Amino acid sequence: MTDAREAIAQAHRKEWARVVASLARRFGDLDIAEEAAAEAFATAVERWPAGGVPPNPGAWLTTTANHKALDRLRREAKREGKHKEAQMLYDDVPAPPGTIDDDRLRLIFTCCHPALGMEARVALTLRMLGGLTVAEIARAFLAQESAIGRRITRAKAKIAAARIPYRVPTAEDLPVRVDGVLTVLFLVFNEGYLATGPGTDPLRPRLTDESIRLTRLLHALMPSDGEVAGLLALMLLIEARRTARVSADGELIPLDQQDRQVWNTTLIAEGHKLVRARLASGEAPGRYQILAAINAVHTSARDERDTDWSQVVALYDQLVLRDSSPIVALNRAVAIAELDGPDVALATVRRLEGSLAGYRAFHATRAELLRRLGRKEESRDAYGEAIRLPGNDAETAHLTRRREQLK
Amino acid sequence: MQYLVSVVNDNTDFATGSEQAAIDLFNDQLIADGNWVFAAGLAAPESSTVVDNRREGPVFTDGPFVETKEFIVGFWIMEAPDLDAALKLAAEGSKACNRKVEVRPVLQP
Known part of the structure; x- marks a missing residue:
């Protein structure tokens, strides 16, 4: 019984995306693919405990799902008195040599299509590729189940009506489209790693695990893409610190105060290996590769005091050239504080006020720098500003304690 | 598959000489590549x-049925195999006429 349950859970992790993707190709309809895949897994839940786990669970699920889809088409054909035609387009041309022809890759690009809204892309990707239920996605994003359901339904309808194709983009469009996919995956990861709102667990492993799993898949399918490798390394190096990031009583612990003994050395080793491979490639790094390299520097220091800050600042200088966002500038200022002192960093941070005044991390950073400069009163006020702005509970707990310490 | 590519703007200024030249060039390309169905300015x-x-009996009312800040000043109907192809053409069209465009699929019969 438990064996069957474990087998189903494992098959769900390993096979869900594959089953949905192959059905989407065969039937040209994401709705049918999703529903038939869900029915196949429900059938497995019914049958495997008593009848035993089939020798090839993936093949069993695909076959069962195919039957379910055909059943639905026959029912609909009877009702409508005509055959429902396949709506989705895909290339019949075999993939050029050296590229991997995988339906899951087509599915990723379709779900993350730029013609869909960002929220729709996120929900669709988690449902179609991650296999999360609508309820699970709603819980993760603190949204109403009905709203998430509508979002997914609407996106599927647009894909069919506007003919968003089911294929891997051409080489010419690929870099931009891959970047769009990575944005979705990183957004899911970030939401799991640091919730943006209160009233939820600060860490949501379901989202971080899922985004890492999908990025791993993308990396396996596109091993030579530097930014895919970069994002995977970045996620692994952040994930490695997860258990050290929140205290037993639910308070966020910043990097410099974390117990580095509990960092996950396996994930760190894997992340470092990816970063080294990218450095060895000699190609100019993109944004994710630079962020991964910054995290590699942090995770290389056994003690916070051993951090190579000049290296971190040099990497941020590279990043600023590619990404002129004020948030990057804020993070660079944090590194500058370690290298050139908090007064220099504070001057930089002040210049960002115009664009970041409504951003919690801006005030938290300012508060921290003022505290280090011994300007208690101003620091307390800045912590107060940070606490007033929206953020998750673990962060609020941390900021509140910091402010109390200044009394 | 056909797509309606509407040109959206907040004024009805005519295309400038160089814009019109770019539109003509783009239209010639649409015709040559078999993507042309129809186009018009409004x-x-x-x-x-x-x-x-x-x-x-018919009732006639003056003016647009809904007043908006931005409105459709022209449109293309284009033939394209899928949305990716339509978006690519629409991007060229937007550049040619130097205005925003909106792509909307035409229902298939």
Whole structure:
């Protein structure tokens, strides 16, 4: 019984995306693919405990799902008195040599299509590729189940009506489209790693695990893409610190105060290996590769005091050239504080006020720098500003304690 | 598959000489590649008349049925195999006429 349950859970992790993707190709309809895949897994839940786990669970699920889809088409054909035609387009041309022809890759690009809204892309990707239920996605994003359901339904309808194709983009469009996919995956990861709102667990492993799993898949399918490798390394190096990031009583612990003994050395080793491979490639790094390299520097220091800050600042200088966002500038200022002192960093941070005044991390950073400069009163006020702005509970707990310490 | 590519703007200024030249060039390309179905520019929204003949006798009303800040000043109907192809053409069209465009699929018969 438990064996069957474990087998189903494992098959769900390993096979869900594959089953949905192959059905989407065969039937040209994401709705049918999703529903038939869900029915196949429900059938497995019914049958495997008593009848035993089939020798090839993936093949069993695909076959069962195919039957379910055909059943639905026959029912609909009877009702409508005509055959429902396949709506989705895909290339019949075999993939050029050296590229991997995988339906899951087509599915990723379709779900993350730029013609869909960002929220729709996120929900669709988690449902179609991650296999999360609508309820699970709603819980993760603190949204109403009905709203998430509508979002997914609407996106599927647009894909069919506007003919968003089911294929891997051409080489010419690929870099931009891959970047769009990575944005979705990183957004899911970030939401799991640091919730943006209160009233939820600060860490949501379901989202971080899922985004890492999908990025791993993308990396396996596109091993030579530097930014895919970069994002995977970045996620692994952040994930490695997860258990050290929140205290037993639910308070966020910043990097410099974390117990580095509990960092996950396996994930760190894997992340470092990816970063080294990218450095060895000699190609100019993109944004994710630079962020991964910054995290590699942090995770290389056994003690916070051993951090190579000049290296971190040099990497941020590279990043600023590619990404002129004020948030990057804020993070660079944090590194500058370690290298050139908090007064220099504070001057930089002040210049960002115009664009970041409504951003919690801006005030938290300012508060921290003022505290280090011994300007208690101003620091307390800045912590107060940070606490007033929206953020998750673990962060609020941390900021509140910091402010109390200044009394 | 056909797509309606509407040109959206907040004024009805005519295309400048260089814009018109770019539009002509783009249209020639659409025709040459088999993507052309139809295209036209539209007069100002204030020149429109709303007609409602759902009950006894038609009722004519002056002006656009809804006043908006931005409105459709022209459109293409393009033939394209899928949305990716349509978006690519629409991007070229937007550049040619130097205005925003909106792509909307035409229902298939």
